Amino acid sequence: MADAEGTGTAAAAATGGAAAIGPWARFRAEFAESRLAMVGLALLAAIVVLGLLAPVISPQNPYDLAQLDVMDSKLAPGEESATGKTYWLGTDDQGRDMLSGILYGLRISLGVGITSTVFALAIGLFFGLLAAYFGGWTDTLVMRVVDIQLSFPAILIALVLLAVLGQGVGKIVVALVTVQWAYYARTVRSAALVERQKEYVEAARVLALGRARIVFRHLLPNCLPPLIVVATVQVAHAIALEATLSFLGLGLPITEPSLGLLISNGFQYLLSGKYWISFYPGIALLLTIMSINLVADQLRDVLNPRLRR
Amino acid sequence: MSAAPLLEVDGLRMHFFTKAGVVKAVDDVSFRVDRGQILGLVGESGSGKSMTGYSILGLVDPPGRIVEGRIVFDGTDLTRLDPAGWRAIRGNRIAMIFQDPMMTLNPVLRIDTQIVEAVLAHADVSRESALARAREALVRVGIASPDERLRAYPHQFSGGMRQRVAIAIALVNGPDLIIADEPTTALDVTIQGQILFEMQKLCRESGTALVWITHDLSVIAGLADEVCVMYAGRLVESGPVADVLERPLHPYSRGLIDSVPSRNERGRPLHQIPGMTPSLLSLGPGCPFRERCDSANGACRESPAITEPQPGRRLRCYHPAA
Known part of the structure; x- marks a missing residue:
């Protein structure tokens, strides 16, 4: 990577600083060079802020059944209820305000996506580095487990796990981590295999630095660029997977509205003209995943030394 | 030479046990290095010179293994050392400098982090005094404005500067022996000259012994006291550098010296050694150089033993040049 950093070297050498x-x-x-990526980043930032502030800004707490009124069910967007409240994005079949549901849903989707990614990343990183640094049977064991796992579709593994574990936010995170760690392990291993051949690792061995120090201080940071890209893409995958599982009724319980659950709720009314129950959560999900992918694409371009000018 | 040299390599054999067969990367190599002495280890690519250096530091990974011989460093046989023993010696009493300065420094860590780390791995000192030593080491290898440089990342340095930093890391713990594996091959000749000068000065001043591995005889000529010429994993000739370069006895050494282009021979076709280095995998018995040698005859089918034709000089050949 070092030899590709021409501009920085030249600039630093010129000033001597x-x-x-x-x-x-x-x-x-370099990241800001792409307008599209900046739009994605702005959108993502907005979505994160909206999700975080959901309890403050949403007109209704969808978890609080006392605030729901069955009389208000399936109201169209912008319609006023009998009690004089305006539901800007309409309501679902239980009289939940769709806007509030979406804001809380974003919160859960992002939370689940990011939490599962962080844990999966940590686990994958650990095993991937272990496999690459020690090689031999450690490598064989870890990578065969990874291969076996990657040979099944992610959704299948998650479905089976959730069928056993039951519903709940914690359980869906466990399922997503189980599905995802293998991607990281494989990515880290391939990056670390390249890095450990480099002389700085040999130089660290010559200095008699400890193994843990070589692995975590020297190898790990050099393996991060591809991982950051994979992790960003995987956040989007995790969110989509969680939505799918919730849509299928295996993810989150009905009392915790995630985007997938909201879409699922409105699915049966879709053809009867009450499009908004599925449509708006669907748009929210789409924008979230799209913004993450835009950011991930640009990250990949910036962090990939081969694409550097 | 004093009675007990700092480093004595005796009959070292290091083989790689690959699926295709046994590769005798180092095959019966012996030499000794005294304190403050500079030994040049010369040979073509694949002659086993780097692997000899790696063996000394115990850096040979499977499928490679030292099968025979002793490496005695200051009274300790390194081939029998346990991991704790290695931790006490590597980077502390024996340091190594690698070939490619672009690769030996970790690109994501600052220079100060990397040098301080080297100090703290071996000395129980505070971070501040480790940093002071790091600064001092940079000054010693001729880096201007060390304070500023300490806070920089490797990519902000030129190749020569990086190699200086690598040398500073090697020097920072005051080792008794430095093994340098072609450290100037990737550099410009002017930078190479500066680095050679600094290294020679540092060794003379501190009494550090140096094993300089290179394929470049002209480097050895100006730098080393003693030279060992290696071919196909074997030591073919050794002796004081002036003697060996003046009057090489082994046909291979002579070929190597004649291959260096010089100004006197302008216009004439450059000399070359015919043929190629043999594959270490298919190496049978006998002198490995006989296929390329002018003076080879039937006797060369048997491996020649090491002889001492003159005091201080050793040779592995039946047909020493007159």
Whole structure:
């Protein structure tokens, strides 16, 4: 990677300064080169803020059954209820405000997506590094487990797990982590196999640094760029997978509206003209996944040394 | 030479046990290095010179294994060392400098982190004094404005500067022996000259012994005291550098020296050694150089033993040049 950092080296050499343009500043400048990615980033930031602020900004708490009124069920977007409340995105069959449901749903989707990614990343990272650094039977064992797991469709493994575990946010995170760690393990291993051949690892061995230090301090940071890209894409996958599972009725309980559950609720009314129950959560899900993917695409371009000018 | 050298390699054999067969990467190599002495280890690619260096530091990974011989460093046989023993020696008493300065520094860690880490791995000192030593090491290898440089990342350095940093890391714990594996091959000749000069000065001043592995005889000529010429894993000739370069006895050494282009021979076709290095896999008995040798005859089908034709010089050939 080092030899591809021409611009930084030239700039630093010209001024003779150590930090004329830091790696972080260069990274930001390169990321900002794509308008589309910046739009994606702005959208993603907005979605995250909306999700985080859901309890503050949403007109109704969809978890609180006392706030729901069955009389208000299936109201069209913008319609006013008997009690004078306006539901801007309509209501579902239980009289839940769709806007509130979507905001809370985003919160859960993002939370589940990010939490499961962080755990899967940590686990995958650990086993991937282990496999790459020690090789031999450790490598064989870890990678065969990964191969077996990747030979099944992710949705199938998650379905079986959830059928056994039951419903709930914690359980869906467990299912997603189980499905996803293998991707990271494989990515880390391939990156680490390349990195461990480099002389700086040999140099670290010559300094008699500890194994843990070589693996985590020297190998790990050098394996991160491809992982950051995979992790970003996987957040989107996790969100989609959670929505799918909830849509199928195996993800979250009906009392915790995730986007998938909301879409599922409205599915049966879709052909009877009450499009909004599925439509708006669907749009929210689409925008979330799209914004993450836009950011991930640009990250991949910026972090891939081969695409560097 | 003193009675007990700092490093004595005696009959070292390091073989790779591959699926295709046994590769005798190092096959009966012996030499000794005294304190403050510079030994040049010369040979073509694949002659086993780097593998000899790796063997000394115990860096040979499976399927490679030291099958025979002793490597005695200051009274300790390194071939019998346990991991704790290695931790005490590697990077502390024996340091290594690698070939490619672009690769030996970790690209994501700052220079100060990397040098301080090297200090703290072997000395029980505070971070501040480790940093002070790091700074001092950078000054010693001729890096201007060390404070600024300490906070920089490797990619902000040129190749020569990086190699200086790598040398600073090797020097920071005051080792008794440094093994340098072609450290100037990737550099410009002017930078190479500077680095050679610094290394020679540092060794003379501190009494550090140096094993300099290279394929470049002209580097050895100016730098080393003693030279060992290796061919196909074997030591073919050794002796004081001036003697060996003046009057090479082994036909291979002579070929190597003649292959260096010089100004006097301008216009004439450059000399070359005919043929190629034999594959170490298919190497049968006998002198491995006989296929390319002018003076080879039937006797060369038997491996020649090491002889001492003159005091201080060793040779593995039946037909020493007059």
